[in-house]
Amino acid sequence: MIAKVVVDVPTMQTDKPFSYLIPNEFASLVGIGMRVHVPFGKSNRLMQGFIVDIVSITDAHIGQDEIAVKTLKSISEVLDFEPVLNDEQLELAGAMRQTVFAYKISILKAMLPNLLNSSYDKVLTTTDLTIANRYFDGKKGKRFSSLDKQAQALMMKLHRDGKIKLSYIAESKAAIKVVKRVSLVDIDLLNDLELTARATKRLELKQFLQAHLAGDDWSYTELVAMFSREVIKFFISKNILKLTEIEVSRAKDYFEKVTPDDHKVLNPEQMVAYQAITQSQDKTFLLEGVTGSGKTEIYLQVIAHAISQGKTAIMLVPEISLTPLMTNRFIARFGDHVAIMHSGLSDGEKYDEWRKIVAGQAKVVVGARSAIFAPLKNIGIIIIDEEHETSYKQDSNPRYHARDVAIWRAKYHGASLVLGSATPSLETRARAQKGVYQLLRLTHRANSDAQLPVIKLLDMRQHLTDQSGSFSKLMLDKISEKLAKHEQVVLMLNRRGYSSFIMCRDCGFVPDCPNCDISLTLHMDTKTLNCHYCGRTQPIPYRCPNCESSQIRYYGSGTQKVEAELLDLFPDARILRMDVDTTKKKGAHERILSAFGSGEADILLGTQMIAKGLDFPNVTLVGVINADTALNLPDFRSSERTFQLLTQVAGRAGRAQKKGEVLIQTFNPDHYAIQLAGTQNYEAFYKQEMEFRRKLNYPPYFFTVQLVISHQDEAVAVKKSYEVMALLQEQLSDQARLLGPIPKPISRTHNLYHYQLLIKYRFEPGLEKALNTVLDMTQARENKALRIMIDNEPQNFM
Ligand SMILES: Nc1ncnc2c1ncn2[C@@H]1O[C@H](COP(=O)(O)OP(=O)(O)OP(=O)(O)O)[C@@H](O)[C@H]1O
Numbered sequence: 163m164i165a166k167v168v169v170d171v172p173t174m175q176t177d178k179p180f181s182y183l184i185p186n187e188f189a190s191l192v193g194i195g196m197r198v199h200v201p202f203g204k205s206n207r208l209m210q211g212f213i214v215d216i217v218s219i220t221d222a223h224i225g226q227d228e229i230a231v232k233t234l235k236s237i238s239e240v241l242d243f244e245p246v247l248n249d250e251q252l253e254l255a256g257a258m259r260q261t262v263f264a265y266k267i268s269i270l271k272a273m274l275p276n277l278l279n280s281s282y283d284k285v286l287t288t289t290d291l292t293i294a295n296r297y298f299d300g301k302k303g304k305r306f307s308s309l310d311k312q313a314q315a316l317m318m319k320l321h322r323d324g325k326i327k328l329s330y331i332a333e334s335k336a337a338i339k340v341v342k343r344v345s346l347v348d349i350d351l352l353n354d355l356e357l358t359a360r361a362t363k364r365l366e367l368k369q370f371l372q373a374h375l376a377g378d379d380w381s382y383t384e385l386v387a388m389f390s391r392e393v394i395k396f397f398i399s400k401n402i403l404k405l406t407e408i409e410v411s412r413a414k415d416y417f418e419k420v421t422p423d424d425h426k427v428l429n430p431e432q433m434v435a436y437q438a439i440t441q442s443q444d445k446t447f448l449l450e451g452v453t454g455s456g457k458t459e460i461y462l463q464v465i466a467h468a469i470s471q472g473k474t475a476i477m478l479v480p481e482i483s484l485t486p487l488m489t490n491r492f493i494a495r496f497g498d499h500v501a502i503m504h505s506g507l508s509d510g511e512k513y514d515e516w517r518k519i520v521a522g523q524a525k526v527v528v529g530a531r532s533a534i535f536a537p538l539k540n541i542g543i544i545i546i547d548e549e550h551e552t553s554y555k556q557d558s559n560p561r562y563h564a565r566d567v568a569i570w571r572a573k574y575h576g577a578s579l580v581l582g583s584a585t586p587s588l589e590t591r592a593r594a595q596k597g598v599y600q601l602l603r604l605t606h607r608a609n610s611d612a613q614l615p616v617i618k619l620l621d622m623r624q625h626l627t628d629q630s631g632s633f634s635k636l637m638l639d640k641i642s643e644k645l646a647k648h649e650q651v652v653l654m655l656n657r658r659g660y661s662s663f664i665m666c667r668d669c670g671f672v673p674d675c676p677n678c679d680i681s682l683t684l685h686m687d688t689k690t691l692n693c694h695y696c697g698r699t700q701p702i703p704y705r706c707p708n709c710e711s712s713q714i715r716y717y718g719s720g721t722q723k724v725e726a727e728l729l730d731l732f733p734d735a736r737i738l739r740m741d742v743d744t745t746k747k748k749g750a751h752e753r754i755l756s757a758f759g760s761g762e763a764d765i766l767l768g769t770q771m772i773a774k775g776l777d778f779p780n781v782t783l784v785g786v787i788n789a790d791t792a793l794n795l796p797d798f799r800s801s802e803r804t805f806q807l808l809t810q811v812a813g814r815a816g817r818a819q820k821k822g823e824v825l826i827q828t829f830n831p832d833h834y835a836i837q838l839a840g841t842q843n844y845e846a847f848y849k850q851e852m853e854f855r856r857k858l859n860y861p862p863y864f865f866t867v868q869l870v871i872s873h874q875d876e877a878v879a880v881k882k883s884y885e886v887m888a889l890l891q892e893q894l895s896d897q898a899r900l901l902g903p904i905p906k907p908i909s910r911t912h913n914l915y916h917y918q919l920l921i922k923y924r925f926e927p928g929l930e931k932a933l934n935t936v937l938d939m940t941q942a943r944e945n946k947a948l949r950i951m952i953d954n955e956p957q958n959f960m
Pocket residue numbers: 426427428429432451452453454455456457458459460584608609610774775776777813817
């Protein structure tokens with residue numbers, strides 16, 4: 163038999179399966195979707211790969227020149243007992259390869275938890291020592307890769323036949339959490355055990371065991387603490403005690419903390435949506451519901467319905483809203499049928515959740531982008547909350563969009579797909595307009611006491627005179643008013659750090675990053691100038707490096723400065739700051755939110771992180787300190803982003819009985835994105851923005867592909883960009899439009915110069931081939947230091 167293996171070498175030449183002989187001793191053990199080690203290249207270095215097909219020798223098509231089968235290399239090791247990738251995933255990878263322009267191997271790897279992609283020591287442990295000992299020189303654990311090929315095959319066979327039980331096969335020690343338990347094997351042996359009076363600890367343990375016979379096992383760690391390791395070992399060596407290792411899920415404690423919760427009675431609008439979704443199959447819905455309209459409640463009930471039909475569900479939420487606040491709502495309804503996947507988990511924890519899904523124990527997977535690959539069987543419903551969020555697009559290879567994967571998987575399973583948002587992406591809303599998706603709308607808040615907040619735009623051009631620091635007078639008055647009433651305030655400033663840049667008043671010098679073409683941001687807490695692109699930090703200069711003047715001033719406010727201003731203005735207020743800098747530590751994000759939720763603070767100040775998902779009844783004022791930060795970015799979606807962000811953050815106010823107010827400070831009060839966010843009128847925004855997109859031939863009227871060509875030497879980057887451009891012009895039809903090459907808005911980062919090209923097209927048969935040719939360019943020796951990034955439907959132009 164011959165295995166077709168995709169090896170872990172991301173190049174065009176290796177972007178196809180290679181044939182390997184399956185040695186006889188592995189014949190009954192290998193399967194499609196398993197990981198293997200295979201010798202690769204001239205040096206026969208062992209590489210990891212995935213078996214994507216198994217064919218008989220006669221059927222095998224081995225290269226064009228029919229190399230003799232006997233020259234084929236053999237698989238060296240089989241790494242799995244069960245496939246880690248299933249048929250659906252392999253098929254999906256094939257489909258993604260055509261639109262994502264990343265190599266197959268990076269797509270396959272993206273579907274698996276990290277732990278299965280890393281190099282590791284494979285440890286194989288048996289619970290039944292007697293049988294294992296017969297084969298493996300008395301050692302309990304044995305590194306898998308150090309076993310010879312036959313021993314390995316035999317081990318797997320014994321496992322398959324159920325003759326030996328493998329307690330675990332670990333990818334690394336961190337992969338599986340085990341607790342050691344000690345149990346009493348033989349009471350008679352215990353009673354007969356003769357001990358001298360001097361062996362006090364041993365006597366104590368004997369008495370302890372005799373007194374506690376009822377409890378059948380004990381924690382090894384606790385026993386060791388009481389009686390010492392030596393004493394326990396002694397009892398084990400006498401076959402009186404037995405040590406076992408039990409695998410435990412790291413998430414277990416978490417589930418036990420959450421109190422179960424029941425469904426709410428749906429209001430009429432929610433009911434209409436619920437019925438439409440549950441009575442359909444194989445359909446995509448856009449659930450367009452204003453903030454606080456109870457979309458999450460619909461998700462919960464739709465999932466419950468799928469489970470009642472014996473099906474499973476995937477619930478995607480943006481990474482940032484994957485807080486316990488959100489996940490607890492799911493655990494409260496579905497208990498430990500829920501598996502949670504997000505980047506805050508350790509590799510080991512992620513692996514636990516993945517195995518729970520593979521084993522069929524999880525019925526609902528709640529997670530961020532990559533959870534869309536969860537290997538659930540029999541999916542009945544997929545939900546993407548806040549579907550417009552850019553975090554659903556991966557911004558490194560493979561650059562896939564979770565929404566596209568969701569559409570594919572829903573079709574594969576005959577499942578329904580729900581895309582939910584208060585501010586849908588234009589692409590999605592336009593598809594609903596055309597009837598590709600069914601549009602469901604929720605027009606008012608779910609909680610019958612709650613109203614949408616009243617929004618006021620503050621023209622900062624007029625307020626310049628009465629402005630103290632970052633705040634207009636009205637904003638300050640409102641904050642005082644709310645503080646006096648013991649209500650809570652959320653303030654958003656979408657810029658972290660202290661100042662956006664520093665400048666010498668005498669010569670105009672602005673320090674910028676030597677690696678990136680961007681000015682450094684002042685951070686007061688660390689007393690440094692930081693680059694927000696490459697992370698470089700340097701001390702704050704007190705004299706201008708250019709002219710030695712001491713007239714250095716700070717310009718533009720970040721969250722740190724506004725926090726300092728607030729502390730000055732409201733010395734009694736309790737303030738929490740939430741931005742990338744305060745949430746670096748694991749769990750910090752949750753701690754800040756739960757402190758705010760339980761009323762330990764009066765003001766929550768943060769970047770856009772605070773705009774989503776928060777459902778705190780005591781928040782009656784939302785203040786946006788500068789609405790314009792995203793508006794002037796050179797990105798055709800800047801209005802859309804601004805509208806979405808303002809609408810989302812405004813939606814945090816007045817979610818329960820108390821009336822909500824929103825104040826938005828802006829220098830562009832007449833801009834339609836800000837005007838319409840002010841009236842929370844998504845539909846009007848959609849119409850106006852569509853008009854703009856149509857005129858300029860942007861999505862959703864046209865499709866886009868961005869290419870970024872990067873090199874350390876700017877001249878090379880330019881030259882190669884023109885080569886790429888020429889290649890595209892030659893291969894694409896006339897109706898595709900090419901823009902560029904132009905430098906990226908931030909033209910240099912990490913010491914590389916970036917040039918970009920944009921393809922706009924409606925229908926372009928030559929696209930796939932042309933882009934693959936471009937992808938292939940980097941293979942040429944002369945292009946070694948060149949980087950070409952292909953981004954199909956780019957979401958970010960900075
Ligand atoms: N049918 C209902 N009856 C009473 N309260 C409800 C109902 N549905 C939802 N709620 C409550 O209304 C509030 C808002 O609901 P939910 O968080 O589900 O809205 P959402 O549309 O997901 O919000 P957002 O998009 O703004 O985050 C919650 O406190 C929720 O418990």
